[in-house]
Amino acid sequence: MSTTLHTRRLVEHRYGRPLERLQREVAAGRCADPVLPIVLRRLTVLEQTGEQGRAAHRALRTTLQKAVADGSPRDDRLRPYIAELFYLEQQEQSQTEALWDLLDVRLLLDQPGAGRTSTRHTSRSPEDENLMDAARDAAVCLPRLTRDALRLALRDRGIQVSNRRLGLVLRQLRAERTH
Incomplete structure (x- = not known):
């Protein structure tokens, strides 16, 4: 294709x-x-x-x-x-x-397409918290917080993340940076 x-x-x-x-x-x-x-x-x-x-x-x-x-x-x-x-x-x-x-x-932007519901989780698992901790550590070293830079920084730490999860992590990190 x-x-x-x-x-x-x-x-x-x-x-x-x-x-x-x-x-x-x-x-x-x-x-x-x-x-x-x-x-x-x-x-x-x-x-x-x-x-x-x-x-x-x-x-x-x-x-x-x-x-x-x-x-x-x-x-x-x-x-x-x-x-x-x-x-x-x-x-x-x-x-x-x-x-x-x-x-x-x-x-x-959280504008889901027609006929779909949000897939957000209300509770976080310990694995999600570990991922967020690793992402925070990786983000500190980044001059600019972008999807590709964060993905590479996590890969350097041996962490593979799906595109969906990476988007959620990126959104959380950006929200933390603004507060």
């Missing part, structure tokens, strides 16, 4: 509605979620980058086939196509990560 298709399905899952319906809501101005218009714009850019990547891949394949048929040296003819494909794949990856972060921001 392509990154674009996977991200599209993730957007639909997070909002609980098909993408076309979400687009109609934003176009009609019936959107109460401040993150949704940004998510949709980013998804459109991601789809365009994915299409450019597929076109670059096709051009590379065609050039390779011509070079093989000619028996000519391939390196000089293929380098520009490979560089473009590499660049587009990096762009697609960074755009995907930015979009996924926006979807996490939506969850942090």
Whole structure:
């Protein structure tokens, strides 16, 4: 499954509605979620980058086939196509990560999608407290408290955390910093 298709399905899952319906809501101005218009714009850019990547891949394949048929040296003819494909794949990856972060921001804003209920726990287990203690220790060393920085700092301590739990921990740490 392509990154674009996977991200599209993730957007639909997070909002609980098909993408076309979400687009109609934003176009009609019936959107109460401040993150949704940004998510949709980013998804459109991601789809365009994915299409450019597929076109670059096709051009590379065609050039390779011509070079093989000619028996000519391939390196000089293929380098520009490979560089473009590499660049587009990096762009697609960074755009995907930015979009996924926006979807996490939506969850942090505590605006659940249609038909879903909150999954917050009212009581904390000792394991959650240990995770929070480790996260507090890790956050002290961080110049800026971001999802990626916290995830890496926890991994350095040998702690693997799911994306959902990391979001909850991050929200708690930011709330503690503001108080």
